[in-house]
Amino acid sequence: MEDPVAHKRSVTVADVAKAARVSKATAARVLGGYGVVSGKIKDQVMAAAAALEYRPNELARSMSTGRSGIIGVVVGDIENAFFSLAVRGITDAARVAGFNVIISNSGEKLEAEKSAVDLLIGKRVDGLIVTPARCDSIDHLRHVRRAGMPLVLFDRTIPELDVDSVTGDDREAAIAATRFMVGEGHRRLAYVSAMDAEGNGFIDIGGISNSAVRERVEGFVSVLTEAGSPNPVHYVRLGATDQPQTDAVIKRLLADPSPPTAILASDSLVGLRVFKSLQSLGLSIPDDVSMISFLDADWTTVTVPPITIVDQHVYEMGKLAGERLVARIEQSPLAVERLRVRTRLVTRGSVAKR
Incomplete structure (x- = not known):
């Protein structure tokens, strides 16, 4: 038997407008979060969107607003607890600022990193946090800067790139x-x-x-x-x-x-x-x-x-990188900084006196 759900088309702004009995332009303003509408009209549109299970087209939204609301993150090895903790800090900082995060794992391979960066640029992310697999092959990162996209380096620095970085000491x-x-x-x-x-x-x-x-x-x-x-x-x-x-x-x-x-x-x-x-x-x-x-x-x-x-203090490093990128996206007037988070030695029982 044919599954009717498989052929169900996506709900559009026009569908929401028709159900809410408003113009398509008014529905777009409410759903896009821009412009001014009355509280009553806003409630009508949001109720219609909920009833129809409307899902926004993020690509269309990014083209109309210039923002995707998404940050791209490329890390070296997500299996490594270092990067898992860092991603937690980044995503927490992003969430507070209203951003979602797409994470890509390079496996510390340069070609995989390049592919991930290209993919994320194609997804129209608002900014990138990258842990460079190599600090001596950076043409793809220069391209990010030429494209005008905010970039923060994490865990590693590249002096030749005039961008923010967050590392440990x-x-x-x-x-x-x-x-x-x-x-x-x-x-x-x-x-x-x-x-x-x-x-x-x-x-x-x-x-x-x-x-x-x-x-x-x-x-x-x-x-x-x-x-x-x-x-x-x-x-x-x-x-x-x-x-x-x-x-x-x-x-x-x-x-x-x-x-x-x-x-x-x-x-x-x-x-x-x-x-x-x-x-x-x-x-x-x-x-x-x-x-x-x-x-x-x-x-x-x-x-x-x-x-x-x-x-x-990896969580703090990730949180700082996320906050720094958000500030860049919001176009805060910041000088480029190479931020270092101090570490500390915790002595336990694995070192014997000789």
């Missing part, structure tokens, strides 16, 4: 975490990141395309240099992109003639993978290997022992 956070481990007597420290490895494993810090990773590695290396390490980048490892890759990274580190006694994990996903890798090898934290992870993820408080973390 990544270099200072890594310095604080590394100094704590050095202060506990550790001298052989490893830094493990999920960023894809390139080349033959040689770490060119200046060539790291992710600004957050680069700044953290710089902070990590600076402390080891101060502590007199002869080769502070020796234990820096990229490529911990999943559990098998992380297992391989940890095994190679521990097979070193002088293995590291402590590990700094670049984010909560990497931290959990490192924790599992050490467990699978039968190693104890912190007796055999100490560790610190970025982000106060839920898992870090339920392990034995609980994990020392860098609290990044």
Whole structure:
């Protein structure tokens, strides 16, 4: 039997106007929220719209008002608790200002990010918040600016782009975490990141395309240099992109003639993978290997022992980015700012004295 609902056409403004016994122009003013009509007429139109289950055509509305009421967000990895918390902050800020949010996940892949940005521009979003997969390939982001669309960068900065950004104090956070481990007597420290490895494993810090990773590695290396390490980048490892890759990274580190006694994990996903890798090898934290992870993820408080973390205040970062973009959309006269949210080290039981 043919489903009559499948062929039911969309209710139009003209349908609402006819049911409310007003002109189409009057119905459009009420439904679009512009112009002046009496309270009685407004009630008539809204009652008719409700009875007919009218749904506005957002594309038509954006063409007539110049606004879609939608913000586009492109994040690196929504599976990562960092970005989940950030999106919560962004959407809360957007909702308060009357905006909806479309979220796209790039998977930290540049081409996926470019496609997402193009799609969101095509959806006529009012502004974009983007976490750049690479900070050295930015033509698509320049296009956003040329199109006159407000843009805020999240978690990473690109000095060549004259746009607002919201990040953590990544270099200072890594310095604080590394100094704590050095202060506990550790001298052989490893830094493990999920960023894809390139080349033959040689770490060119200046060539790291992710600004957050680069700044953290710089902070990590600076402390080891101060502590007199002869080769502070020796234990820096990229490529911990999943559990098998992380297992391989940890095994190679521990097979070193002088293995590291402590590990700094670049984010909560990497931290959990490192924790599992050490467990699978039968190693104890912190007796055999100490560790610190970025982000106060839920898992870090339920392990034995609980994990020392860098609290990044991610919700606040996301909320600040959302508020900043809304201000740009509302055309507030703001100077471009690169806003940094301070972090704090929360010490628990995962770092032993040496």
